[in-house]
Amino acid sequence: MRTVLFLLGLCGALPAADSVLSRVDAHAANFGEVSRRIWESPELGFHETASSALLQGELRSDGFTVEAGVAGMPTAFTASYGSGKPVIVLMGEFDALPGLSQKDEPVQSPAKAGAPGHGCGHNLLGSASALAAVAIKEEMAARGLKGTIRYYGTPAEEGGGGKIYMIHAGLFRDVDAVLAWHPGDANEVSLHSMLANNGGRFRFYGIASHAAAAPERGRSALDGAMIMLNAVEFLREHVPQETRIHYIITNGGSAPNVVPAFAEVNLIARHPDAQVLAGIWNRIMKCAQAGALASETRLEFVQGTNYSNVLPNDELAEVLGRAMRKAGGYQYTAAERQFAESLQKTLGAPAHRPGPDSVHVDKSEGSGMASTDAGDVSWVVPTAQFTAATFVPGVAPHTWQAAACAGTTIGRKGMEVAARTLALAAVELYDNPAELVAAKAAFQKRLAGRHWQTNIAPGSKPDFDYALK
Amino acid sequence: MRTVLFLLGLCGALPAADSVLSRVDAHAANFGEVSRRIWESPELGFHETASSALLQGELRSDGFTVEAGVAGMPTAFTASYGSGKPVIVLMGEFDALPGLSQKDEPVQSPAKAGAPGHGCGHNLLGSASALAAVAIKEEMAARGLKGTIRYYGTPAEEGGGGKIYMIHAGLFRDVDAVLAWHPGDANEVSLHSMLANNGGRFRFYGIASHAAAAPERGRSALDGAMIMLNAVEFLREHVPQETRIHYIITNGGSAPNVVPAFAEVNLIARHPDAQVLAGIWNRIMKCAQAGALASETRLEFVQGTNYSNVLPNDELAEVLGRAMRKAGGYQYTAAERQFAESLQKTLGAPAHRPGPDSVHVDKSEGSGMASTDAGDVSWVVPTAQFTAATFVPGVAPHTWQAAACAGTTIGRKGMEVAARTLALAAVELYDNPAELVAAKAAFQKRLAGRHWQTNIAPGSKPDFDYALK
């Protein structure tokens, strides 16, 4: 593999690439262990106490200055090395998903039934960024590179929006570039975006009554929710087909013999364009109001997730593309291949996806169908992101298969691809600050006069228990 | 049967009863034929041109002064004999029901598929009242009884509310009492009421669009209707159990590949108490508004039927009770019995209902589960009504079985019971005007300070085609 890398390296222009890659290699085993420890104790958003502390400890012992509990969130932190401009930020997520507990086996087998699991590979995400940060710091120190490298521990990406509170807290104000990545089933750099989303809790308040003796005196909050949701289903036909609307009922009454006085819906909508989404959201709100109107209940809305679509950065994507070509992919061992093939048999449709030994760099745009608070960062700082092959080809995030991969050597090899790419890209930027100027210009061009908007009010307090409800 | 009648007659106090009954007998065959001719050419509400003309002709040739096209309705008429007080009115309905075409056979067999039929026996209703009117007129003439007897031809009882326009036109202003009857499966006088109802058309206006190419540009009027109706279904649990809400979709879009720009619901709600009904109606209206709100369509409401519950008259019910006991029931012939038994086999549940040879007089109150514009008359004039056994025991109105009976000798024997009862009661009232004073007092007591209310505005024009839509 290394041979391939050298050959690929010829088409790039990466000074000191070998040195950077050696530094990543030197710490890879340690941060691989870190990723595994986080994977073994999955923690939900805003409750990633041990995961956050573990990463903080590593970075501190590697020479970073760590500030914990930033932006009013106990598990958020910053780790910094160096001083002055330019300031480059790597981001680390480490929250797990509810109900996705899984062993590192190619059959569905929860480690603990009903418990959370790393179905989005954030154990790798946070660890790879930390690995890269350490390698970058060592390179900066060795070569006396000017500027600051920071690692931002960003909690609760899965719905809690930790990064948004960090933006509100001003933590991105002096940042020149953010380099981000996400676990995936292939090594890819592109100009892809992600969906803007918006969500929250629709609470209906009715009047309780004995459901058998006096149902006519009751006003059912659950009726309000049901009428709203039926209306939302009718709405689906009349929104652009890329729209996504999904919901759960988090409270559907307390006892069947009592007309429900309270009911709650948790709903998220998404669209590639935040402005179109705002129009759709307005219509969803009308459905909710209709539910309250028809059931004679009272509606209350509690803002939840609200992520912007990702604004790609053409310049940084070029830098990352060069870096990934240099970083290269990886080969499966025989055991890994067997694991991958077993896992692929559990997937419904055949996967026509590239293997982990290849890297894909292009300028395609399109939109991934998930959402991330990295999108919000991309509206305030030049930001680029890529995926690395931590999951077996064909495996989608938020599945038990992804959770399984995230605990294996496949996941760890993928996180090394990510760390190599991040480290190579960051060092290139320190070496050529002009690229950061170009990145800023590319950022302004994509903004096209618009600016970041969010429904999460500055100064508001996160809903720390959002993932428990 | 006549023997029984004489025995029963002893407990009453009916002067000249024999004479009155003879006069009914003398015209019974002719009006029986009239009822059959109307039955053979069923006409929907406001379109009862031939039926109305036939009855007008009979009454005119029997010496009544006929005024046609009263109250702005071509098929409404008044027929009058005598002059001055007291004024007693008999009411005649003659409209048929859509889709209930039926031969006079005990198996479901439309005379003409999809055509109207006399499933409510109004061919008998109008004819029996006319038969009674003629007998009363002859008795008044023979004995020089003081006062006026009138026959009101009241169109479109099945939803068009002809009587309400006749009230608005002032036709009931000088009336002292109204004696009414309705075809049924037994001979009964009671203090029963009928349900108040309210109804109309909910029209939704949306935006058409190609349903495949641009569904997101359309706003579906049908969605508006569906969301409204789903909400109405949820409402059912939370209204008093005696409530009835029923609807049809009269326009559900014009082509499946076009987002419907128009949709229409025809809905009726009912409750024994008009005031409670008004509250329920308010909630139905909210469901409709919710449908429009959630689908971004425009709602228009067109008032339809609005009948008051029937206000019983304790005094007139006593008079009718005496009259029916004197009038007596009737016996089946062997052929009629066979017809009745065949018909009863087509009914789901066994009928524990009294036979046509008995008469039932009591003071039970309760509410029948249908509605009638005779209810509105009962709020402006002392009114009483009864049923006569024109249908085989167990047969409900608005069924093909009822339509079958209405064309047979069973129906005609029932209508004779009705005519005898009406004639005997009216003559008793002419003989004892004090009973009309008592009826007025009983009326005031039941009103209890309330007064007639209707959503049909004075001066508004009937929707003559309501039954065709």
Next chain:
Amino acid sequence: MRTVLFLLGLCGALPAADSVLSRVDAHAANFGEVSRRIWESPELGFHETASSALLQGELRSDGFTVEAGVAGMPTAFTASYGSGKPVIVLMGEFDALPGLSQKDEPVQSPAKAGAPGHGCGHNLLGSASALAAVAIKEEMAARGLKGTIRYYGTPAEEGGGGKIYMIHAGLFRDVDAVLAWHPGDANEVSLHSMLANNGGRFRFYGIASHAAAAPERGRSALDGAMIMLNAVEFLREHVPQETRIHYIITNGGSAPNVVPAFAEVNLIARHPDAQVLAGIWNRIMKCAQAGALASETRLEFVQGTNYSNVLPNDELAEVLGRAMRKAGGYQYTAAERQFAESLQKTLGAPAHRPGPDSVHVDKSEGSGMASTDAGDVSWVVPTAQFTAATFVPGVAPHTWQAAACAGTTIGRKGMEVAARTLALAAVELYDNPAELVAAKAAFQKRLAGRHWQTNIAPGSKPDFDYALK
């Protein structure tokens, strides 16, 4: 009040009534305190550990032999005194309702938000029966009356069906009569029944998928539930109006960005006639199957509550009627009157209900609109029940108003009426065992050859956490 009682007493034939009433009086304060302690610490069905222990302790210290944890239920118990025939059973319930926590004030004010409360007055129910049992035991002991008096501590009446497991365990096999009561807003003995009910959990199993990235690969269990429930709403129009169907959604998905793989509905249906109910239930099951069919999910049904309608006992009702006339009602103090009037102002409609100073004894049948596992007992042993005025007139069970009353002196006065009635009736039966023979005959007549049926299989284990879900 006592004066009134003596006057009323003349029409009865209650030997030793004064003595019995004195015995009740002597223990009333203590059991009033017991009722208050249970009220202050409301416990849900099958979790009434402290409440059950408290009543057991009282009865044990009053000389009863107590057996705890009977019929496989930790909080069920029997307390027995005497030996041999006849065997008369009083029943004590003591479970609270979820979400009805309330202070003893005439405004809605939870003692602890979201916590359970005694909205059905079972704190009084269990205490009054225990008070009566002690008085009866003392009277039996004093006069050497033959037979056995038992108190059955029956847990989880609110849906758990403790009594059914006690029937299955054979605890009613040697019983000659059961005397039961229930808190209400008036003192009434009649032949009223209660609704038969049936219920359970409808579980839908779908396929999880990322709701934004691959909704088309998911099969939503929540869709299954929603389609089922929409269909149930349409069903409401087409069942007899006395039917009741009510439900909550106990699991509506785990995260809004995951297509729900599991959803659960808890639904109860009721009708005065268990046989009609079975037909309706069959149609509800079709709605559930339709939900699974249309959403391509799998349906699982878990049987829940299943209570029989109450079979009245004409003979025991006569005994109870005599007893209640002797027991008499009670007067409000000025403070109680003020409390009552304040509370009544919180009720929507004016209450035309009898006051607590009157007693109502008649043979009306009809059906109360709630359900009870006392209904099941009534199908296996001659059983009669009545209500006592523990709630302010107009207050319905399962409301915060009822929960408030249950903690006041009004509730305690009502429970004394109940205790006096129970004690007088039981002693009459020991005195006149022939009445028990007549009660047995009346029981057989009402059974009319039918026998008790239940969906709760003999030997099955209760769902101890049913009220927590």
Next chain:
Amino acid sequence: MRTVLFLLGLCGALPAADSVLSRVDAHAANFGEVSRRIWESPELGFHETASSALLQGELRSDGFTVEAGVAGMPTAFTASYGSGKPVIVLMGEFDALPGLSQKDEPVQSPAKAGAPGHGCGHNLLGSASALAAVAIKEEMAARGLKGTIRYYGTPAEEGGGGKIYMIHAGLFRDVDAVLAWHPGDANEVSLHSMLANNGGRFRFYGIASHAAAAPERGRSALDGAMIMLNAVEFLREHVPQETRIHYIITNGGSAPNVVPAFAEVNLIARHPDAQVLAGIWNRIMKCAQAGALASETRLEFVQGTNYSNVLPNDELAEVLGRAMRKAGGYQYTAAERQFAESLQKTLGAPAHRPGPDSVHVDKSEGSGMASTDAGDVSWVVPTAQFTAATFVPGVAPHTWQAAACAGTTIGRKGMEVAARTLALAAVELYDNPAELVAAKAAFQKRLAGRHWQTNIAPGSKPDFDYALK
């Protein structure tokens, strides 16, 4: 314009192009008049008697042999000239759409309220193809070109599927190529497809009952339809986003006071891939079955429209592309420009669409979001189709705006572009039969071993009144 054409012509290889274009010019005014006459008397599918006769007459008088009433359809016809191979077919549609009556004005203004209108421009479609056929025939005659040119008058494209019956009748068996076009808002040749569709009527049969007196005895057919449709709405989230499902309710009950014994839904589903559509259709059918199951009604399905997606032909698209480049676009007059601008103001969103003066030729694939029975033809004969700018840029088919354009000189200029393109392409094929061999090979490649499938059984009779229901 002509100058432009000559310049463009240099890049093609069209022998005798000038001659062909002259022939089209010579007949353009006449067929423009024909298109206007058809536009003035819009006729619904299978009822295009006058439109069909008009086109037959023109072709007959121009020397074609006409056979009317082919394939069992009175308004279908073939018109033929020449003999032997190759056989090239042009297709002419002439049916209108219900409810789209419109004057040739840039404001919504029906010529006759509620009447049909040419909202898909088929008045132009049939006329342009006839114009081309005449020009081709003259060129063949003048130059002695070998082979046969045919015009197929194909009725009821808007849902009736006339072409499918013509395939079943063997009319396409000896055909070498079909050249087709469709009115649009731009001049475009590509490899675009259209959606496969499937549809039909879902009929529910219930039990009628008086909706107020005995709703519990009724089984509502409308409930069946509503439950089905609610389930279909829930289905939308879980099918691929390109799917289209749309429906109307063609019968929603006959009278609001009668439980509907009959209800009917007309539903169409579409997807770019017929095989995927079959899977989706299966799930829609389950929704319908669920509706019947839950409402205890009976379901009947009557097959309606079933069109295949369009199989592009790479070779014929090249021929058409060359022809259209030669044919060129057209310029607006000042009056036309004003009309266009007025009309565009009535469109919700700004139209970024090419003008009529440009032509667009590429190999893009994608799928248009409508469906056509030309798709079925494309599965049995090498077929290619294109659009010409008959509508103002931004105007979508099936709108009043399209209907307005179809009656103006804009529409007529667009149809001339189409006729020129068709004529040039056909003559090129007669001149170079090798291109037809290549077209056959391209056809086989796209088939990839599959063959045409349809739910319309061979020998079945069309539903001639489908558009009237």
